[in-house]
Amino acid sequence: MFQLDYMDHSPLYEQIKEKIKALIISGVLKPNEKVPSVRELAQSLTINPNTIHKAYKELELEGYIYSVRAKGSFVTPINNKINQARKDDLLLEMEKLVSELAYMNIPKEQLISRIEELYGRGRQRNND
Amino acid sequence: MFQLDYMDHSPLYEQIKEKIKALIISGVLKPNEKVPSVRELAQSLTINPNTIHKAYKELELEGYIYSVRAKGSFVTPINNKINQARKDDLLLEMEKLVSELAYMNIPKEQLISRIEELYGRGRQRNND
DNA sequence: TTAACTGTACTATATCATATATAACAGTTT
DNA sequence: AAACTGTTATATATGATATAGTACAGTTAA
Structure with a gap:
């Protein structure tokens, strides 16, 4: 595996x-x-x-x-409602990361285009 | 402190x-x-x-x-050249985070607008 | 020069997290 | 009944973490 x-x-x-x-x-x-x-x-x-x-x-x-x-x-099948705490944790973690990347002068366009790519991949999402 | x-x-x-x-x-x-x-x-x-x-x-x-x-x-004064390994680490970590947030159906617009805010804050960056 | 401050480097000790070995319990499947 | 599941427990070993204490070497200010 x-x-x-x-x-x-x-x-x-x-x-x-x-x-x-x-x-x-x-x-x-x-x-x-x-x-x-x-x-x-x-x-x-x-x-x-x-x-x-x-x-x-x-x-x-x-x-x-x-x-x-x-x-x-x-x-576990995905469910938009559960695990709000987990989502909050992840978002907070991402804000720290982005702050650090901004501090290092990484262009924000680089981050955003990477996000577009990553979101483009698995568009077939469901809510079982 | x-x-x-x-x-x-x-x-x-x-x-x-x-x-x-x-x-x-x-x-x-x-x-x-x-x-x-x-x-x-x-x-x-x-x-x-x-x-x-x-x-x-x-x-x-x-x-x-x-x-x-x-x-x-x-x-340490910021320098764009040093610490490339650190940058790579951070970018990889961010990709994992974004993949996870995408999996949780967090709208990408939410991430992007948050990035814009965080980048907007400390625009006065130098390269000493 | 002396006194007080810096980072750094050790030794020794205590505690907790991690990982293993081993065994057992309870329920499912064939 | 046999072989599989997750779960729980005890005991043990090792390494990471944190402390206490001491010391060295260089700086700074009185």
């Missing part, structure tokens, strides 16, 4: 979170699709199942997946 | 980095202006000088301040 980057010094469970999140955002993992089981992913990455579980638990808290006991974990 | 947020669970030295960086980016701290000494800031925040030093050391690595032995630490 993906590999861990051993040059990355962030915690394993954080890396796993980011990888799964990226697969969801990019549309590789579809809404309600099953993600690998805790033990299966642990085995394929050669790490401890508890570490996978920690990553999944946080992904669930942030609204990216939902887990059903004895069944598995699945991609 | 500023206070630490004890609801924030990130390491103290990270918080200090963020606070100082914010003061520099917002223009409160001007180029070549002195930042508090290691011991002075440690005392005013009631934390260990070693922790301040770690924060300053990283701020120096990232190019925000420079330290002169026996004199103090000072805000």
Whole structure:
């Protein structure tokens, strides 16, 4: 499914979170699709199942997946209403980033055209 | 100068980095202006000088301040050429953020208008 | 010159986060 | 029944974080 980057010094469970999140955002993992089981992913990455579980638990808290006991974990269908706190966090984080990029004299046109591109990609969005 | 947020669970030295960086980016701290000494800031925040030093050391690595032995630490004047790696990091981080916001159906116009505002603020930038 | 200030560099210690190993429980599926 | 799910728990090891304390080297002002 993906590999861990051993040059990355962030915690394993954080890396796993980011990888799964990226697969969801990019549309590789579809809404309600099953993600690998805790033990299966642990085995394929050669790490401890508890570490996978920690990553999944946080992904669930942030609204990216939902887990059903004895069944598995699945991609949460998008819903505009939930997770307002998460949205606020992301927007705040983006404001800090943009302030920093502005401070470094990165032309704002560069940022805006990049945004247009990124929004252009996955236009087929739904609200299940 | 500023206070630490004890609801924030990130390491103290990270918080200090963020606070100082914010003061520099917002223009409160001007180029070549002195930042508090290691011991002075440690005392005013009631934390260990070693922790301040770690924060300053990283701020120096990232190019925000420079330290002169026996004199103090000072805000680095902006230079478009240095710190290309840092810029690349920030741009990559922004792309991840924007992808996530797009996935959450945040209208891109909202992001763009926010960027315009943030760029509008500190237009008086120089290249010393 | 002295005293007080700077950044920097150590050692030692305590605590918490991270990751592992291992085991078990409860429910589902075939 | 067997094999799979998520979940929970204990124990253990390691590294990051933070503190306390001391010291060195250079600067600045009295």
